Amino acid sequence: MTSRSVTLTSSFLMLAAGGVAACDSGNRYRDEGFYCADENGRIVDEDFCDDNRYYSGGHPYYIYHSPSYGRGLAVGSLLPAGGARFAYNDRAARSSFGLPTTGRIGNGTVKTSVVGKGGSGSHSSGSHRSGGS
Secondary structure, three states, X not given: OHHHHHHHHHHHHHHHXXXXXXXXXXXXXXXXXXXXXXXXXXXXXXXXXXXXXXXXXXXXXXXXXXXXXXXXXXXXXXXXXXXXXXXXXXXXXXXXXXXXXXXXXXXXXXXEEEXXXXXXXXXXXXXXXXXXX
């Protein structure tokens, strides 16, 4: 009877550990909002982040992203703090977030089920917090 209860207990613990792991992996998926903005995190027209067009003037533009960025933020608004960014023409970063590798990305685009990338800057070149002083 003792060996049977030990087996049952170890089986229960393995199932419980699997349940915790399953809950933890659910946190890896999140929605990310994307905006085209200047180096200070001020939203600009998304055409400035279209790498199929050429803009002179030397102003760098970035695609900012964060789980806290929803739809509907207006051009000229400062993005809320806590986001990360990557260069608008960084094809690898675009692809890693499930965005088109070239072309225009509309402001307020929300990608669902982005895997563990939000806000960390780990896949972003020039990681940057926007919105602060």
